[in-house]
Amino acid sequence: MINTILFDFGDVFINLDKNATPNALKKLGLLQWNPALNELNQLYETGKIDERTFLEGIKQFVPKAQIHEIKEAWNAILQDFPLDRLEFLQMLSDYRLLLLSNTDATHIEHFEHKVGESFARDFYSCFEKTYFSFDIGMRKPDKETFRLVINNHNLTPKRTLFIDDKKENIESAKKLGFKTWHLNPTSEDVTQLFEHLKKTHA
Known part of the structure; x- marks a missing residue:
């Protein structure tokens, strides 16, 4: 029986447009995403x-762009956070709830500003603890x-459900014994949790 749920954040709670940031950077003059930018992203994440070092690092590839334009482009990936997902989360009092997200300070600041202080506070208060990669210095799918x-949290993985939209994170969690839900954001919603549990887990 599952007693704990470990959630991802992006495309589980907040919707993402994963083409928005590359497209916005392209408009600023970026020819293509490259290994150097990928490494820069992982360092920041x-x-x-x-933040300044990160944005200046991107600026090397889009020298004509202003820092505020680069920051705006970087945040373009973040879309809406449907209220029904927060309301659903607030109903899960029978479970221990935790959040584990690969994200950076710029995105979290933008999220909190976008949804407002009250909404963000209500969201965070649903969790026993929130883990953001930029805070803990490590990221999924690293088993550590x-x-x-x-x-x-003294978790028992076989009694913990991990929900994430990325296959590599799901596979890593499975190897540690977690129950998993590889959520497809184009056809599934986290509010369908109970239907999913009925179909897949005791």
């Missing part, structure tokens, strides 16, 4: 560099990221 959460 694990808190190894600050999951082990940190397991150890901090």
Whole structure:
């Protein structure tokens, strides 16, 4: 019987447009996403560099763009957060709830500004703890990221459901014994949790 649910954030609660940021950067002059930008992203996502260093790093590839334009383009991926998902989350009082997200300080700041202080506070208060990669210095699918959460909360993986939209994160969690739901954001919604549990888990 599942007693804990570990949620991802992007495309589970907040909707993402994964083409929006590449398209916005392209308009600023970026020819293509490249390994150097990928490395820069991972450094920022694990808190190894600050926002200014990250944005200046992107600016090297789009020299004519202003920093505020780059930041706006970076945040373009973040879309709406349907209220019914928050309301559903608030109904899950029978479970221990945790959040584990690969994200950066810029995106979280933008999310909180976009939805407002009250909404963000209500969302965060649903969880025993929220884990953001830029805060903890590690990211999924690294198994040590999951082990940190397991150890901090004395979790039993076989009684914990991990929900994520990325296959590599799901596979890593499965190897540690988690129950998983590889949520497809184009055809499924986190509010269908109970239907999913009925179909797949005791």
